[in-house]
Amino acid sequence: xxxxxxxxxxxxxxxxxxxxxxxxxxxxxxxxxxxxxxxxxxxxxxxxxxxxxxxxxxxxxxxxxxxxxxxxxxxxxxxxxxxxxxxxxxxxxxxxxxxxxxxxxxxxxxxxxxxxxxxxxxxxxxxxxxxxxxxxxxxxxxxxxxxxxxxxxxxxxxxxxxxxxxxxxxxxxxxxxxxxxxxxxxxxxxxxxxxxxxxxxxxxxxxxxxxxxxxxxxxxxxxxxxxxxxxxxx
Amino acid sequence: xxxxxxxxxxxxxxxxxxxxxxxxxxxxxxxxxxxxxxxxxxxxxxxxxxxxxxxxxxxxxxxxxxxxxxxxxxxxxxxxxxxxxxxxxxxxxxxxxxxxxxxxxxxxxxxxxxxxxxxxxxxxxxxxxxxxxxxxxxxxxxxxxxxxxxxxxxxxxxxxxxxxxxxxxxxxxxxxxxxxxxxxxxxxxxxxxxxxxxxxxxxxxxxxxxxxxxxxxxxxxxxxxxxxxxxxxxxxxxxxxxxxxxxxxxxxxxxxxxx
Numbered sequence: 001x002x003x004x005x006x007x008x009x010x011x012x013x014x015x016x017x018x019x020x021x022x023x024x025x026x027x028x029x030x031x032x033x034x035x036x037x038x039x040x041x042x043x044x045x046x047x048x049x050x051x052x053x054x055x056x057x058x059x060x061x062x063x064x065x066x067x068x069x070x071x072x073x074x075x076x077x078x079x080x081x082x083x084x085x086x087x088x089x090x091x092x093x094x095x096x097x098x099x100x101x102x103x104x105x106x107x108x109x110x111x112x113x114x115x116x117x118x119x120x121x122x123x124x125x126x127x128x129x130x131x132x133x134x135x136x137x138x139x140x141x142x143x144x145x146x147x148x149x150x151x152x153x154x155x156x157x158x159x160x161x162x163x164x165x166x167x168x169x170x171x172x173x174x175x176x177x178x179x180x181x182x183x184x185x186x187x188x189x190x191x192x193x194x195x196x197x198x199x200x201x202x203x204x205x206x207x208x209x210x211x212x213x214x215x216x217x218x219x220x221x222x223x224x225x226x227x228x229x230x231x232x233x234x
Numbered sequence: 235x236x237x238x239x240x241x242x243x244x245x246x247x248x249x250x251x252x253x254x255x256x257x258x259x260x261x262x263x264x265x266x267x268x269x270x271x272x273x274x275x276x277x278x279x280x281x282x283x284x285x286x287x288x289x290x291x292x293x294x295x296x297x298x299x300x301x302x303x304x305x306x307x308x309x310x311x312x313x314x315x316x317x318x319x320x321x322x323x324x325x326x327x328x329x330x331x332x333x334x335x336x337x338x339x340x341x342x343x344x345x346x347x348x349x350x351x352x353x354x355x356x357x358x359x360x361x362x363x364x365x366x367x368x369x370x371x372x373x374x375x376x377x378x379x380x381x382x383x384x385x386x387x388x389x390x391x392x393x394x395x396x397x398x399x400x401x402x403x404x405x406x407x408x409x410x411x412x413x414x415x416x417x418x419x420x421x422x423x424x425x426x427x428x429x430x431x432x433x434x435x436x437x438x439x440x441x442x443x444x445x446x447x448x449x450x451x452x453x454x455x456x457x458x459x460x461x462x463x464x465x466x467x468x469x470x471x472x473x474x475x476x477x478x479x480x481x482x483x484x485x486x487x488x489x490x491x492x493x
Contacts, residue, residue, distance in 0.1 A: 010436065010470075011396070012399035031396070042397060044391045044477045060392075063309070063311075063394075091310045091313075127359065
């Protein structure tokens with residue numbers, strides 16, 4: 001079946017030939033694949049388009065598949081020689097070299113223990129290779145990456161919710177932050193790390209974020225106000 | 235936590251009893267999938283499916299008239315060394331009968347579901363991983379195999395795993411007067427000469443799997459194949475309807491979901 005942008009699509013559907021005169025490239029995002037001269041759908045969801053030639057399928061999946069360049073939150077589960085194994089929720093544990101930290105040298109090893117939470121970037125993510133993490137940018141600076149401080153709370157949610165709260169249109173984290181001071185690390189793998197001053201505030205923010213899954217952007221603002229008022233009333 | 239209940243008018247099935255108890259406690263938004271191939275009526279209030287609080291687990295409850303099956307898909311996940319395939323994902327199906335341990339005919343269903351799903355999935359996209367499809371029989375009132383295959387497909391749709399096409403299974407029977415009846419119930423099946431189940435793909439409607447019992451002629455086989463193929467169209471349009479509803483549900487405000 002041929003489909004257009006904005007339609008509900010199912011695996012096996014074919015995208016209607018986007019202007020054949022257009023000689024520009026076509027960029028295929030998640031949920032699409034090329035077969036001969038056709039573009040086929042591989043996951044069910046809604047077909048989206050951005051700009052002139054970027055297509056993807058919006059779907060609600062929960063399993064993370066590593067993508068190069070994503071920033072993720074992971075738990076260090078093992079260390080073997082000069083690499084750490086980090087659980088990022090994918091089918092395979094990612095590796096993190098001890099040299100991939102700011103200022104790390106062979107003599108000056110970073111202080112990373114098993115059980116630590118790291119906020120890292122995916123340097124390599126291919127289906128045939130082990131995913132590889134780094135905690136520095138290409139200038140060797142750590143920026144926001146690195147081992148997260150102790151005393152935080154880590155929780156998981158669907159990948160769709162992550163994309164929603166990281167959307168620039170979503171004011172959620174900003175509104176909550178105006179009244180409640182907190183630190184948050186949002187990983188594209190569906191893991192979030194949160195640190196506040198008290199347990200009460202942590203619970204409130206976690207609940208607010210998880211509830212936002214089914215809300216639209218304008219409804220999220222009133223949800224945040226509810227949460228803030230409830231906290232102040234206590 | 236408020237559980238939304240969608241009860242279609244005239245939807246008082248025995249399957250509902252276990253559904254509300256066992257599944258609602260686990261799932262937040264719970265729906266049912268009702269597939270009725272013979273009557274279009276139930277399609278007007280199809281109440282879809284599928285999700286659990288379980289981190290990476292996707293559930294589909296498939297109620298096909300009185301036959302009910304619960305499925306879950308787990309993966310792409312880490313794979314045991316002895317099952318590892320270096321160029322593709324290893325697909326496994328686990329079929330659990332209502333009581334007791336899986337027996338020979340359960341293993342047969344397992345094999346059929348596994349073969350069908352591994353053909354439909356784009357397994358080369360996730361090498362060195364495993365994809366498990368867990369099927370739990372809840373109630374058998376005829377057409378259990380077809381229901382299990384459809385439930386497995388719904389669970390795969392919801393999991394967002396890459397697939398080449400969807401699959402739909404339709405069962406039919408031939409009675410002693412040589413009439414062909416689509417989607418028979420267990421009462422009707424008692425008076426059957428033969429029963430056939432076909433699985434079709436969504437692109438060309440080709441047969442992907444076929445399971446038959448009893449005696450029939452080639453002509454009867456071809457006739458029932460044709461009827462089942464026509465019946466499969468309804469299931470495919472139902473799948474599209476389900477996906478549309480699930481996406482609307484996510485886009486719409488749902489105050490009952492507040493925890």
